[in-house]
Amino acid sequence: MTPFTYRKGESHYHRLDPRYKLIMLALVSVSVLQAAFIPLLVFSAALAQAMVRVGIHIPTALKHLKFFFLLLLLIFLARTVSEQSGDTLFKIYKLQVTTGGIRLGVLTAWRFLVVMLAGMIFSRSTRPSQVKSAAQWFLKPVPFIPEKRAAVMIGLAIRFLPLILQQAEELSLARKARGGDLRKNPVKRITELAVGLMKKSFRTADQTALAMAARGFSEDRTDPSFHPSRLDAAYLVLTGTTAILLFVC
Amino acid sequence: MVFTDPNRLPPLLQVEHVSHHYPDGGTSVSNVSFNVCKGEFIVLAGANGSGKTTLLRLLNGLLHPSAGDIRYRGKPIIKNPEHTRKHIGMVFQDPDTQIVGETVFDDTAFGPENLKLPREEIDKTVHATLDSLGLGHMKDRCPSTLSGGEKRRLALSGILVMHPEIILLDEPFSNLDYPGAAGLLQLLEFLNRDGITLIAATHDVEKIIDKAGRMIIMQNGTIVADGPPSLHVQALEQYGIREPCASRYGMKPADWVNGRKRP
Numbered sequence A: 001m002t003p004f005t006y007r008k009g010e011s012h013y014h015r016l017d018p019r020y021k022l023i024m025l026a027l028v029s030v031s032v033l034q035a036a037f038i039p040l041l042v043f044s045a046a047l048a049q050a051m052v053r054v055g056i057h058i059p060t061a062l063k064h065l066k067f068f069f070l071l072l073l074l075i076f077l078a079r080t081v082s083e084q085s086g087d088t089l090f091k092i093y094k095l096q097v098t099t100g101g102i103r104l105g106v107l108t109a110w111r112f113l114v115v116m117l118a119g120m121i122f123s124r125s126t127r128p129s130q131v132k133s134a135a136q137w138f139l140k141p142v143p144f145i146p147e148k149r150a151a152v153m154i155g156l157a158i159r160f161l162p163l164i165l166q167q168a169e170e171l172s173l174a175r176k177a178r179g180g181d182l183r184k185n186p187v188k189r190i191t192e193l194a195v196g197l198m199k200k201s202f203r204t205a206d207q208t209a210l211a212m213a214a215r216g217f218s219e220d221r222t223d224p225s226f227h228p229s230r231l232d233a234a235y236l237v238l239t240g241t242t243a244i245l246l247f248v249c
Numbered sequence B: 001m002v003f004t005d006p007n008r009l010p011p012l013l014q015v016e017h018v019s020h021h022y023p024d025g026g027t028s029v030s031n032v033s034f035n036v037c038k039g040e041f042i043v044l045a046g047a048n049g050s051g052k053t054t055l056l057r058l059l060n061g062l063l064h065p066s067a068g069d070i071r072y073r074g075k076p077i078i079k080n081p082e083h084t085r086k087h088i089g090m091v092f093q094d095p096d097t098q099i100v101g102e103t104v105f106d107d108t109a110f111g112p113e114n115l116k117l118p119r120e121e122i123d124k125t126v127h128a129t130l131d132s133l134g135l136g137h138m139k140d141r142c143p144s145t146l147s148g149g150e151k152r153r154l155a156l157s158g159i160l161v162m163h164p165e166i167i168l169l170d171e172p173f174s175n176l177d178y179p180g181a182a183g184l185l186q187l188l189e190f191l192n193r194d195g196i197t198l199i200a201a202t203h204d205v206e207k208i209i210d211k212a213g214r215m216i217i218m219q220n221g222t223i224v225a226d227g228p229p230s231l232h233v234q235a236l237e238q239y240g241i242r243e244p245c246a247s248r249y250g251m252k253p254a255d256w257v258n259g260r261k262r263p
């Protein structure tokens, strides 16, 4: 269970139409990546509020993002040394660290963090099958993409990912039990695991294809249904306005 | 030897001289004939490799016979695979490979979605089916978090939602603990009383023999015995199947759920 996995809840975010939520997420992401310091600060406060509303425990969520923070640190460093404005703080070799650089580094890392957290709110409050349905709906007008087939594939991926992870763990434990971790060559270790996992996955895929046929699989199937309400319209307007404000302020 | 009770209704399923071989293997089913009547509960017994799985897959049209004919209500099943699969459901040996939905609800809805039923009707029938199997409270759960017994029940629910007339079960008790197996057995009994015809393939006859009205024994792809279980139970070991304990000691096969030792 990560803070990104869906959990049932009664918040507004849980009740919104997944298509509207996807649009809102896109609006927020694009505008946040342009936002300046003060508007970003205000927006972050609102976002923290939203996180609490959907039932995310913020300290736990931040702990789960520890690898992401490493990435943010890299972004921060890269941005910091690439900007040369304001007072020079110190110099390492030819790299000059300036106040303007630090400001930009912090801002950039922060923007990425906010986008990540917005995504967390989305995935925490949206059933995987709803994500799939929304994707199918958005793919419908795209030519040459059979949206129903795509939706079935997304659904199977969501269903079988945990299963494959379980199998990987089992295989790796079984190898350990036989002294597999005494083997030093990590490449060999990983290839062996991958080969075992592929064999298993192909067998599963084979069986699943048969089982789907047995259950009368047809691509001409019932479409997902959506029930947008006034709540969706209200949130969309609110998010749209916020996005514009983030953009221009 | 073909066992048919003349007092029953005309056969639901007619299997006539059916043979099958896999492209790369030898013969897996050879010259098999039998009839299945409405409401029967049949155990298909046989050692590993005797052809049970292959026979079940032939019965719902997933495999085609190399020779012979299978008819459902008088019509050849390969002529109308969609019709067949709606009316003849199949529970695979490993429920993990059969469950395709992201949640319990979505998985059960998979079949009705294939039939292109309207969304409201799907919601109604899926809820009713889940409730009848006691899965209603876990409809939003992710299938990979279910227990073995719950997974098997979910696999069944995905089939029951289509209101089949016949259900084929491949090794229904494998990987189930005692409560899981006992629960499944009670469910099967209930379904059978409700009029659903059941054919269960297993090498572990002990659990089910008391519930079934008929036993077909397979060996090397052929049917070597077909009739009431009590008639053939003593012959089981000669075909590589373990004889139930009770019958070894000359007793009637015990009720596996209720016949346990009392303190």
Ligand SMILES: Nc1ncnc2c1ncn2[C@@H]1O[C@H](COP(=O)(O)OP(=O)(O)O)[C@@H](O)[C@H]1O
Pocket: B022, B023, B024, B025, B026, B027, B028, B046, B047, B048, B049, B050, B051, B052, B053, B054, B055
């Ligand atoms: N996909 C396959 N390809 C080739 N041979 C197979 C395949 N599946 C099963 N067989 C062979 O067919 C025979 C019957 O197998 P099966 O129907 O699985 O038996 P059972 O279910 O009773 O254990 C066995 O000899 C087996 O080796």
Ligand SMILES: [Mg+2]
Pocket: B052, B053, B054, B170, B171
């Ligand atoms: Mg088998």
